[in-house]
Amino acid sequence: MENSLIFDSVIQEIEHAFDLTKKLQSHVELGSCSDRLKELVRVLEDDLLQIVRSRKNDVKPQKKPMASLDVPVRIDRRKIYVRREITATPFDHDHQWRKYGEKKITGCIFSRSYYRCTYSKDQGCTAKMQVQRQTPSLFLVTHAGRHTCRTSSSRTDDDDTVNPSASHVTEMTPPVEPFLLRFHSGDDYKMEEDKSYVRKDMVQTSLGKLESADPTFHESVESSSTIGGMDSLNSVALDMDFSVFDFGDVEY
DNA sequence: TAAATTTGACCATT
DNA sequence: AATGGTCAAATTTA
Numbered sequence: 001m002e003n004s005l006i007f008d009s010v011i012q013e014i015e016h017a018f019d020l021t022k023k024l025q026s027h028v029e030l031g032s033c034s035d036r037l038k039e040l041v042r043v044l045e046d047d048l049l050q051i052v053r054s055r056k057n058d059v060k061p062q063k064k065p066m067a068s069l070d071v072p073v074r075i076d077r078r079k080i081y082v083r084r085e086i087t088a089t090p091f092d093h094d095h096q097w098r099k100y101g102e103k104k105i106t107g108c109i110f111s112r113s114y115y116r117c118t119y120s121k122d123q124g125c126t127a128k129m130q131v132q133r134q135t136p137s138l139f140l141v142t143h144a145g146r147h148t149c150r151t152s153s154s155r156t157d158d159d160d161t162v163n164p165s166a167s168h169v170t171e172m173t174p175p176v177e178p179f180l181l182r183f184h185s186g187d188d189y190k191m192e193e194d195k196s197y198v199r200k201d202m203v204q205t206s207l208g209k210l211e212s213a214d215p216t217f218h219e220s221v222e223s224s225s226t227i228g229g230m231d232s233l234n235s236v237a238l239d240m241d242f243s244v245f246d247f248g249d250v251e252y
Numbered sequence: 253t254a255a256a257t258t259t260g261a262c263c264a265t266t
Numbered sequence: 267a268a269t270g271g272t273c274a275a276a277t278t279t280a
Contacts, residue, residue: 257278
């Protein structure tokens with residue numbers, strides 16, 4: 001029980017390292033670094049990728065990793081229940097959400113989106129949700145607070161319990177088509193789809209809705225001929241379906 | 253035209 | 267000053 005949580009946390013850290021390495025590699029590839037250095041970074045990235053991939057061969061944590069995950073840990077009034085999960089399908093069919101903000105987060109490629117319950121106003125429901133796209137196909141979803149609203153679509157629940165009857169999760173369509181991600185110089189990034197780069201401001205990332213980019217904004221590729229691992233990342237990401245990896249209380 | 257989203261401003265925290 | 271969360275006016279969508 002406890003172990004699966006730790007296991008997932010470690011994997012999470014490695015994935016983070018992998019992401020950082022990709023960043024490093026893009027800088028190295030585009031810069032005037034020695035071939036030796038470029039090679040080293042490639043090896044590093046490959047090694048991390050292998051570790052992430054090996055996860056599939058290990059014992060997967062159950063869909064319901066911990067009983068305690070289902071029990072909101074409430075300490076005091078200043079803290080509210082928070083649950084985080086990484087998923088390729090950041091949908092919540094049981095509740096309606098209203099987006100109220102979007103923010104560029106330092107160190108993150110994609111913007112973070114902020115949602116509150118649609119009925120927060122008329123029913124005083126305080127449930128909130130953040131969606132942070134981390135890779136082309138994975139989203140970190142942070143739920144904060146519990147739904148107190150009563151609507152036709154929300155069932156009995158004292159929800160908040162992670163309740164992915166496996167079918168409910170797996171039958172959902174992935175929010176976006178797989179596509180490649182590459183970094184450009186500086187903090188800029190661009191999407192690659194069919195050998196074309198897409199301008200950053202053309203990319204919509206709210207709740208998995210990815211608006212098809214305007215073709216007129218495509219640019220040709222110059223230097224980044226082979227940044228390996230990106231294809232691999234895609235496949236890895238798609239292999240990793242729903243899993244809960246963390247939870248905790250957060251001050252508000 | 254009501255509801256939902258977008259987006260820069262605003263604010264609190266560090 | 268930088269950062270992240272929220273507000274709210276403008277804009278888009280159904």
